[in-house]
Amino acid sequence: MPFLSLTSWSLHRLLGPLRWTRWDVALRTPYTDVQAQPEELTLLELPAKLADKGFASAEICHFHFPERTPAYLQNLKAAFEKAGLRFYTLLLEYGDISSEDVLRRATDIAWIKTWIDDAALAGAERVRVIAGDADPSDHQALARSAEALQELAQYAAAKGVRVVTENFHALTSEADNCVALLDACGDALGFTSDFGNFKGPGKFDALARTVPRSESIHAKAQSNAEGLPYSEEFIRCLDIVKAAGYEGPLTLVYDGPGDMWEGIERVRKLAAPYCGAV
Numbered sequence: 001m002p003f004l005s006l007t008s009w010s011l012h013r014l015l016g017p018l019r020w021t022r023w024d025v026a027l028r029t030p031y032t033d034v035q036a037q038p039e040e041l042t043l044l045e046l047p048a049k050l051a052d053k054g055f056a057s058a059e060i061c062h063f064h065f066p067e068r069t070p071a072y073l074q075n076l077k078a079a080f081e082k083a084g085l086r087f088y089t090l091l092l093e094y095g096d097i098s099s100e101d102v103l104r105r106a107t108d109i110a111w112i113k114t115w116i117d118d119a120a121l122a123g124a125e126r127v128r129v130i131a132g133d134a135d136p137s138d139h140q141a142l143a144r145s146a147e148a149l150q151e152l153a154q155y156a157a158a159k160g161v162r163v164v165t166e167n168f169h170a171l172t173s174e175a176d177n178c179v180a181l182l183d184a185c186g187d188a189l190g191f192t193s194d195f196g197n198f199k200g201p202g203k204f205d206a207l208a209r210t211v212p213r214s215e216s217i218h219a220k221a222q223s224n225a226e227g228l229p230y231s232e233e234f235i236r237c238l239d240i241v242k243a244a245g246y247e248g249p250l251t252l253v254y255d256g257p258g259d260m261w262e263g264i265e266r267v268r269k270l271a272a273p274y275c276g277a278v
Contacts, residue, residue: 001276002241005057005088005249006050007218008064010264012255014040019063021094021111028103030094030111042066044075047083057086057249059128059216061093068118077123088249089164089192089216090115090124097148098132098141098171109148113155120159126216127156128164128192131181132171142177146184153188164190166218167197167210175206182213195237196220196253207237212244219271220253227256227263231270238274250275 008015016039024031041049043064050058058080066072080087092115095108112129119127129152134141153163165172165181172178175198182191193214198206211217219238221229241250250271254263 002217002246002248002250002274003056004054004268004271004275005059005086005216005251006055006264007059007091007251007253008043008046008061009091010252010254011041011046011260012061012064013037013260015043015046015064016066019065021063023096023104023108029107044079047080047085047087051083051085055085057088057251059089059091059249059251060087060124061091062115063093065118070121073118073121077121080123086249087122087124088251089126089128090119090122091128092130095130096133097129097152098134098138098145100134100141100144105144105148109152112152116152116156116159116161116163119156119161124161126162126164126190128166128168128216130169131165131177133169134171136171136174136177138171141171142180143184145171146181149181149185149189153185157188162190163188164192164216166192167194167206168192173197173199175202175209178210179213190215192216192218194218194220194253195234196222204236204240207240208244211240211246214246215248217241217246217248217250218253219250219267220255221267221270223256223263225257227254227258227266229266229270234267234270238271242274 018035020033099105132145193210221234
């Protein structure tokens with residue numbers, strides 16, 4: 001059965017400054033933009049906190065890393081090991097490997113490789129790479145993305161890390177493209193399905209196509225202005241997961257208003273019956 005996991009995004013207001021990476025059009029290079037906010041929980045404290053709350057694994061967004069020195073990354077690995085928690089995926093929130101801009105694409109691939117290096121030091125099992133921001137109808141962009149994912153997967157495998165992509169950003173907003181990338185890359189590439197990223201009337205059919213090929217599920221519940229989840233829709237997504245015989249992490253995603261732990265608990269109550277441990 002699936003097991004409970006949490007993404008650091010669900011606690012983004014508690015984990016201190018966010019270090020967003022953006023593309024500088026003038027300088028033609030990535031740069032980091034720091035968004036200041038108070039820190040109530042450090043990243044090094046997070047594994048023990050999640051283990052105490054009964055989670056089995058975590059996925060961490062790259063912008064939550066306060067530093068990337070080898071010593072810090074090894075301390076983070078030790079924190080996960082001490083807590084008995086799996087560092088399932090390091091989530092990269094930047095990079096356009098589908099870009100027709102040759103320099104932009106090459107620079108972003110090189111940037112991603114530095115994070116694969118960091119993931120290996122920190123003990124992350126996977127790195128989530130965004131497939132691209134190109135229009136989903138752009139077949140050449142899809143081919144560029146597949147080529148880059150193959151290169152990155154080979155690079156990561158040599159370091160004991162697996163590359164996964166996700167139905168995230170424009171290029172993989174349609175299930176056809178998700179499946180095409182998986183077919184092009186074969187077993188070298190993994191996939192994450194996010195409940196919240198497919199849109200429109202075909203959402204559930206799209207999830208039914210990608211969930212069986214996923215090794216991580218981002219269980220994001222749509223919610224109202226008060227942060228209360230629309231349980232019927234969320235349970236329908238969970239039923240797709242159950243029907244597929246999925247056995248990986250159900251990574252809870254909460255980004256609504258109010259107390260984040262309370263919001264996480266509301267989603268957890270809906271997801272827990274689908275997991276092996278409550």
